[in-house]
Amino acid sequence: MQAVEYRTVAEMVSSVSKNEWDVISIGINPDRLKSTDFSAPYSQIEIGILVGKDSRVTSMENLDAAGVRLAVLERGDSDVLLTPRLRQAASIRTQTIGESVELVKSGEADATSALKTFLIPAYEQVPGSRILDGRIAMQDIAIGVPKGNETSARYVARFGDEMKASGFVKASIERSGVRGLMAAP
Numbered sequence: 001m002q003a004v005e006y007r008t009v010a011e012m013v014s015s016v017s018k019n020e021w022d023v024i025s026i027g028i029n030p031d032r033l034k035s036t037d038f039s040a041p042y043s044q045i046e047i048g049i050l051v052g053k054d055s056r057v058t059s060m061e062n063l064d065a066a067g068v069r070l071a072v073l074e075r076g077d078s079d080v081l082l083t084p085r086l087r088q089a090a091s092i093r094t095q096t097i098g099e100s101v102e103l104v105k106s107g108e109a110d111a112t113s114a115l116k117t118f119l120i121p122a123y124e125q126v127p128g129s130r131i132l133d134g135r136i137a138m139q140d141i142a143i144g145v146p147k148g149n150e151t152s153a154r155y156v157a158r159f160g161d162e163m164k165a166s167g168f169v170k171a172s173i174e175r176s177g178v179r180g181l182m183a184a185p
Contacts, residue, residue, distance in 0.1 A: 008095045010075040016146050023156060027115075027139045031080045037153040039160030041140030041184040042169045045115045047077055048135050050101070053128025055110040060134045063111065064089045071100035071109040077139050078113035101126060115139055116180035140184060 004021045006012035015021065016035040027045075028038050051057045057068060068089035072078040073096070083091045092109055094100045101122040103109035111132075112119075119131050143160050145152040163169050170183040 009073055010095065013075050019146075022145065022152065024144045025141065026144060027077050027141050028144075029077050029080045029139075031075065032144070035147055036144040037147050037149070038142040038144045039156045040164075041142045042160050042164055043141040043173060044182050044184050045117050045139045045141065045180055046135040047081070047113060047137045047139050048116045048119050049111050049113050049132040050104060050119045050122055050126070050129055051111045051132060052104045052107060052109070052126065054107060055104075057111050057132070060132055060136070063132075068111070069103075069109045071103045071112040073097055073100060073114060077115065078136065081137055082113055097122070104129065117178055120179045 004015075006015065012024075012026070013032060016024075024036070026032065026036075028041065032038075049057070049060065049063060057063050057065075063070065064086050066088045069092055070082075070086070070089050071092045071094055072083060074093040079091065079093060092100075092103060094103065097112075097114055097118045100109070100112040100114065104112050104122075105126045112122075113136055114122075116131070116135075123129050123131050143156040145156055164184070173181050173183055
C-alpha cells in the first residue's frame with residue numbers, strides 16, 4: 001500500500017478522475033458525490049465559523065451581509081455548502097486552512113468557515129477571535145472509492161460498518177484526542 005499526498009483539498013478532490021488512488025477518507029458533500037461512492041459515515045465534524053477580534057459578524061444570522069469577507073477553503077465543504085447560499089457576503093477562496101486563518105488574523109477576512117477540528121486550534125492561535133455558536137452543517141466523514149467500481153464500493157461499505165460496530169472507530173477517536181471529532185451514529 002502506498003499513501004498519495006496532496007497539498008490542497010482542491011487537488012485531492014480533482015484527482016478522482018486521474019486514477020491516482022484507490023480509496024480515500026474524506027467528508028461527503030454534494031460535489032464529491034458526483035465522482036465518489038462512499039461507505040456510511042464513520043465520523044462527524046461540525047462546520048463552523050471563526051471570526052476575528054474586530055469582526056462585525058456576531059452570529060450565524062448576520063454572516064451574509066454586505067461587506068463581509070468570508071475565507072473558505074477552495075472546493076472544501078464550506079465552499080461547496082455555504083458559498084452558493086451567500087447573497088451579500090463575499091467568499092475569498094484559499095488553498096489551505098492556514099491561509100484562511102491568516103486572513104482572519106490579519107483582518108483581510110472577517111471570518112472563516114471550516115471544520116471545527118481546524119477552527120478550535122485556530123481560535124487558540126488568533127488573539128481575540130471566537131467561534132460562533134451553532135454550525136453551518138454536520139460534515140459526515142466516510143471511506144470513498146471512485147464511482148464505477150462496485151466491488152470496491154461494497155467492500156468499503158462493509159469494512160466501515162464492521163469498524164463502527166466493533167467499537168474501533170469510537171476508541172480510535174477517543175485515543176486521538178482530536179477536539180470536535182465524533183463517531184458517527
